[in-house]
Amino acid sequence: MARILLxxxxxxxxxxxxxHGITMEIADGEFVVIVGPSGCGKSTLxxxxxxxxxxxxxxxxxxxxxxxxxxxxxxxxxxxxxxxALYPHMSVRENMAYGLKIAKLPKTEIEARVAKxxxxxxxxxxxxRKPRALxxxxxxxxxxxxxxVREPAALLLDEPLSNLDAKLRVxxxxxxxxxxxxxxxxxxxxxxxxxxxxxxxxxxxxxxxxVAEQIATPLEVYERPASEFVAGFIGSPAxxxxxxxxxxxxxxxxxxxxxPLPVPRGGDLRLGLxxxxxxxxxxxxxxxxxxxxxxxxxxxxAFGYGMIEGSEVPMVLRLPGTSQLxxxxxxxxxxxxxxxxxxxxxxxxxxxx
Amino acid sequence: MAEPSPLAARGAGRLLAHFWMVLxxxxxxxxxxxxxxxxxxxxxxxxxxxxxLLPGPEAARNYSDAFSGGISRxxxxxxxxxxxxxxIVAMGIALGKIAISMASAYAIVFFRFPLRMxxxxxxxxTLMLPVxxxxxxxxxxMVDLGLIDTYPGLILPLIASATATLxxxxxxxxxxxxxxxxxxxxGAGPWRFFKDILWPLSxxxxxxxFVIQFIYGWTxxxxxxxxxxxxxxNTIVIALKKMISFADADTPWNLVMVxxxxxxxxxxxxxxxxxxxxxxxxxxxxx
Ligand SMILES: Nc1ncnc2c1ncn2[C@@H]1O[C@H](COP(=O)(O)OP(=O)(O)OP(=O)(O)O)[C@@H](O)[C@H]1O
Ligand SMILES: [Mg+2]
Numbered sequence: 001m002a003r004i005l006l007x008x009x010x011x012x013x014x015x016x017x018x019x020h021g022i023t024m025e026i027a028d029g030e031f032v033v034i035v036g037p038s039g040c041g042k043s044t045l046x047x048x049x050x051x052x053x054x055x056x057x058x059x060x061x062x063x064x065x066x067x068x069x070x071x072x073x074x075x076x077x078x079x080x081x082x083x084x085a086l087y088p089h090m091s092v093r094e095n096m097a098y099g100l101k102i103a104k105l106p107k108t109e110i111e112a113r114v115a116k117x118x119x120x121x122x123x124x125x126x127x128x129r130k131p132r133a134l135x136x137x138x139x140x141x142x143x144x145x146x147x148x149v150r151e152p153a154a155l156l157l158d159e160p161l162s163n164l165d166a167k168l169r170v171x172x173x174x175x176x177x178x179x180x181x182x183x184x185x186x187x188x189x190x191x192x193x194x195x196x197x198x199x200x201x202x203x204x205x206x207x208x209x210x211v212a213e214q215i216a217t218p219l220e221v222y223e224r225p226a227s228e229f230v231a232g233f234i235g236s237p238a239x240x241x242x243x244x245x246x247x248x249x250x251x252x253x254x255x256x257x258x259x260p261l262p263v264p265r266g267g268d269l270r271l272g273l274x275x276x277x278x279x280x281x282x283x284x285x286x287x288x289x290x291x292x293x294x295x296x297x298x299x300x301x302a303f304g305y306g307m308i309e310g311s312e313v314p315m316v317l318r319l320p321g322t323s324q325l326x327x328x329x330x331x332x333x334x335x336x337x338x339x340x341x342x343x344x345x346x347x348x349x350x351x352x353x
Numbered sequence: 354m355a356e357p358s359p360l361a362a363r364g365a366g367r368l369l370a371h372f373w374m375v376l377x378x379x380x381x382x383x384x385x386x387x388x389x390x391x392x393x394x395x396x397x398x399x400x401x402x403x404x405x406l407l408p409g410p411e412a413a414r415n416y417s418d419a420f421s422g423g424i425s426r427x428x429x430x431x432x433x434x435x436x437x438x439x440x441i442v443a444m445g446i447a448l449g450k451i452a453i454s455m456a457s458a459y460a461i462v463f464f465r466f467p468l469r470m471x472x473x474x475x476x477x478x479t480l481m482l483p484v485x486x487x488x489x490x491x492x493x494x495m496v497d498l499g500l501i502d503t504y505p506g507l508i509l510p511l512i513a514s515a516t517a518t519l520x521x522x523x524x525x526x527x528x529x530x531x532x533x534x535x536x537x538x539x540g541a542g543p544w545r546f547f548k549d550i551l552w553p554l555s556x557x558x559x560x561x562x563f564v565i566q567f568i569y570g571w572t573x574x575x576x577x578x579x580x581x582x583x584x585x586x587n588t589i590v591i592a593l594k595k596m597i598s599f600a601d602a603d604t605p606w607n608l609v610m611v612x613x614x615x616x617x618x619x620x621x622x623x624x625x626x627x628x629x630x631x632x633x634x635x636x637x638x639x640x
Binding site: 050051052073075077078079080082083085086087088089098099102103146156223 | 422529531532535536537538539540541542547549550552553
């Protein structure tokens with residue numbers, strides 16, 4: 001168990017920089033999720049911590065020790081790979097024990113640790129099977145077990161659930177959360193799935209093109225996204241973001257309608273409104289006119305997809321599940337003033353209201 | 354019940370297919386059978402055509418004579434010694450080739466070092482230089498090293514193998530990167546990765562290459578002929594050649610045939626015994 005410090009960590013491949021200086025402190029026992037779209041550098045960052053990828057600049061510290069020049073085995077880390085990377089010729093038991101055997105732990109200790117992990121992961125019936133005789137979910141648990149028995153300073157996971165079907169993913173997500181609560185293991189977890197990110201993380205690193213756009217708790221990321229990118233990436237369906245012209249407590253919407261809103265400053269602004277923070281207007285209330293193009297009914301909720309009247313700006317609204325609205329209907333939507341997000345149209349950074 | 358192969362033909366087509374297969378087997382197997390038949394007759398019967406198609410009554414005598422001195426009388430070296438020589442040479446070549454080609458493939462695939470690709474191409478180019486082409490310089494080197502009439506002299510020039518190196522390289526490249534990375538994270542160094550992970554995964558390939566190279570070594574002709582002067586160091590194939598360089602009537606054909614049978618037998622045994630592994634290594638891509 002240990003603290004991890006990233007200090008202006010950078011990575012270049014042949015002069016082409018893909019990680020642009022990430023600095024953060026991961027507390028002992030913290031569960032940090034690295035989330036971002038494909039190709040943003042999540043795996044690269046994780047692999048630099050693991051020691052599988054050379055660090056081009058900056059330092060990585062694990063447990064108070066700079067590990068830049070250490071081999072993975074000297075860093076006291078364990079890793080779970082996306083495709084599990086189990087040793088195909090070893091039984092489940094041997095797979096889990098292999099790292100401990102190399103570390104020359106006493107036999108009894110190895111057996112005890114493997115038994116403990118097998119119990120926790122419900123793998124006891126499969127201990128003598130080869131990986132090829134296991135289902136995807138079971139293989140995933142073996143990969144988890146192989147990492148856990150090491151009791152490493154830091155546990156690193158690269159999209160460990162992405163090869164599982166939706167139902168199993170939910171199950172394993174809960175199991176991982178529970179396991180973290182039980183072991184208190186410092187964990188760095190890579191995913192592009194925002195539900196995994198929101199539910200598992202103590203803190204999130206939202207990455208975009210090699211830059212950490214925001215490092216904060218899931219709730220903070222949701223409520224106060226630091227940039228337009230984060231706002232659009234976290235939340236489902238995605239936040240509605242469009243350009244408005246602001247002046248004296250009013251904004252002019254793309255279609256020409258005017259809406260009184262507390263604005264941080266005048267001029268062009270990007271306004272972000274989550275679908276769930278829009279309600280239908282009372283008669284006579286100033287609102288955003290939306291023409292619906294389709295309505296998706298999910299049971300409890302329905303989502304109306306349309307455009308702001310008189311413009312091509314798309315707009316998503318959350319509607320009650322019982323809503324009778326359908327294609328072609330006009331809805332008047334009123335934003336919740338407690339959940340307004342303004343971003344600078346040039347830099348994309350959040351403007352505090 | 355075995356599943357019908359998708360290629361299984363029906364009716365007339367199947368009959369025709371079987372006809373060709375049986376014909377093929379006869380063409381290949383008949384000479385071998387004929388050698389065996391000849392080894393069970395006396396010289397007189399063999400020399401008086403036509404040779405019978407069925408085994409004769411002299412089998413026990415021919416074989417016991419061959420093993421108990423008959424071959425020594427004509428070739429100056431016992432059959433036992435010939436078999437031992439050939440086994441040592443074939444095993445040495447097969448195991449040596451496997452050791453060397455695995456080591457070079459391991460270096461080329463898993464390590465980054467200067468001139469790595471140059472090394473690869475160098476190995477690749479030697480494919481164009483079989484023993485026959487480099488025979489004169491190789492012979493000179495063996496003479497200078499004093500290896501004429503020794504086992505190393507018989508084995509060493511033949512164990513460098515570009516083919517096996519390429520086969521192992523192809524196989525190693527199918528090992529997923531993440532397996533190597535998992536092993537590194539687990540704390541395995543290069544030696545442990547080879548011993549604990551790569552070697553067990555390569556076993557079927559090793560078996561296949563062993564079979565091929567054992568037979569290659571067993572049937573070597575030109576090089577053993579050159580590098581051995583003393584009869585004591587002959588391999589069985591060379592001894593056969595020496596036995597029949599008498600006038601036809603003087604050749605003890607029954608003993609020659611016994612020797613032939615014994616020259617054919619070990620490769621067949623190796624193939625039969627290792628067949629399961631051999632086929633697995635050639636077709637399987639389990640990982
Ligand atoms: N060996 C390499 N050589 C050159 N560029 C690389 C190399 N490995 C990764 N990259 C580049 O670095 C960037 C980040 O890659 P990385 O694998 O970290 O993305 P990721 O966020 O993990 O994406 P995904 O969600 O698809 O796994 C990508 O643009 C990729 O093309
Ligand atoms: Mg990745």
